[in-house]
Amino acid sequence: MSPRPLDRDQVLAALDAVRDPKSGQGLAAAGLVQGLVVVGDRVGFALEVSPREAAAYAPVRDAAEAALKALPGVTRVSVVLTAEAVQKPARRTVILSPQAAEQNRPKAPVPTDRPAHVRRVLAVASGKGGVGKSTVAANLAAALAARGLSVGVLDADVYGPSMPTMLGVTGKPEFVDGAMEPHLAHGLKIMSMGLLAGADDAMVWRGPMASQAITQMLTQTRWGTETQPLDVLVVDLPPGTGDVQLTLIQKTPLDGAVIVSTPQEVALADARRAHTLFQKVKVPTLGLIENMSGPVFGSGGAKAEAERLGVPFLGDLPLDAGLREAGDAGRPLVSADPDGEVARRFAVVAARVADVLGV
Numbered sequence: 001m002s003p004r005p006l007d008r009d010q011v012l013a014a015l016d017a018v019r020d021p022k023s024g025q026g027l028a029a030a031g032l033v034q035g036l037v038v039v040g041d042r043v044g045f046a047l048e049v050s051p052r053e054a055a056a057y058a059p060v061r062d063a064a065e066a067a068l069k070a071l072p073g074v075t076r077v078s079v080v081l082t083a084e085a086v087q088k089p090a091r092r093t094v095i096l097s098p099q100a101a102e103q104n105r106p107k108a109p110v111p112t113d114r115p116a117h118v119r120r121v122l123a124v125a126s127g128k129g130g131v132g133k134s135t136v137a138a139n140l141a142a143a144l145a146a147r148g149l150s151v152g153v154l155d156a157d158v159y160g161p162s163m164p165t166m167l168g169v170t171g172k173p174e175f176v177d178g179a180m181e182p183h184l185a186h187g188l189k190i191m192s193m194g195l196l197a198g199a200d201d202a203m204v205w206r207g208p209m210a211s212q213a214i215t216q217m218l219t220q221t222r223w224g225t226e227t228q229p230l231d232v233l234v235v236d237l238p239p240g241t242g243d244v245q246l247t248l249i250q251k252t253p254l255d256g257a258v259i260v261s262t263p264q265e266v267a268l269a270d271a272r273r274a275h276t277l278f279q280k281v282k283v284p285t286l287g288l289i290e291n292m293s294g295p296v297f298g299s300g301g302a303k304a305e306a307e308r309l310g311v312p313f314l315g316d317l318p319l320d321a322g323l324r325e326a327g328d329a330g331r332p333l334v335s336a337d338p339d340g341e342v343a344r345r346f347a348v349v350a351a352r353v354a355d356v357l358g359v
Ligand SMILES: Nc1ncnc2c1ncn2[C@@H]1O[C@H](COP(=O)(O)OP(=O)(O)OP(=O)(O)O)[C@@H](O)[C@H]1O
Pocket: 126, 128, 129, 130, 131, 132, 133, 134, 135, 136, 157, 160, 162, 239, 291, 292, 293, 317, 318, 319, 320, 321, 323, 324, 325, 327, 328
């Protein structure tokens, strides 16, 4: 007999068997379970606590994970400890007229506070998947670091966080004094959805939960200090131009965006849509980058498209097996082969990006 499909009540009951140390109630009853997702054999939710208590709740998160894994039919569990930094507004008690209620309805997500001690936040975007956005983000970050800048990478790709693999980092980030410590590798500070939830599990995340986790990674990670601020935080956005991307770029305080495209016409149309999306939220497109340029896919398309859009062209990067192999091996090619042709091309892009960002 196959196991019964999971139901939410069963999941909530299991979570209520885990005590909230503060209130003494079960986790669900205490209102700590946010954004519960139950899909097939997967369960995910955010455990919402105040930043001061985040470290104390790490064992509670582990207990919740263990309780869910013990349920028959559950194979994947992701519990994310999110420290809610912003005070929630008091509940409204006034009854508004329909017109007044409409005026009061939030029109767009409220931008998150700027991350502390971070000078510039740069988004790396693409209008469609598979154009090499993450590869470019990782190597661009390494090329910026090679200029002597202090650089962080925030992997916000909810659909497939690839930075842990590409940069060779594993393990949940540690909470120290109420903030998460980023992983350090290749001279970069790294935080990823994949580290918070496990690369495969992030797929079950949708809307609010993903957005909450990204806000947390942005504002609750110790990116820099007062005396040693981070110069640039490179944010690897999820590919595409849908609602999830729109919400993320509305919520994230971005100083500018670069758009990665392949030379092909279809990818360029998507790059155009990405540019329109950034225009909508008044984030400057710093320029287009052509990836996988060369005899196979052609070249020059992104440069022509940049001219049409009236945005700078930042440079082209070749289709190069070494780039893929280095990424698979957990080391950006710019760090693995700093004197090679690919590193030289990334250095050109990084110089232009640093220039427009003023770092
Ligand atoms: N210039 C390049 N030359 C060779 N291989 C590349 C190049 N750029 C990216 N790749 C390879 O293409 C694949 C997709 O790249 P990557 O994951 O960076 O794309 P992406 O646009 O971030 O994808 P997704 O949309 O899925 O997040 C990877 O295997 C990567 O190693």
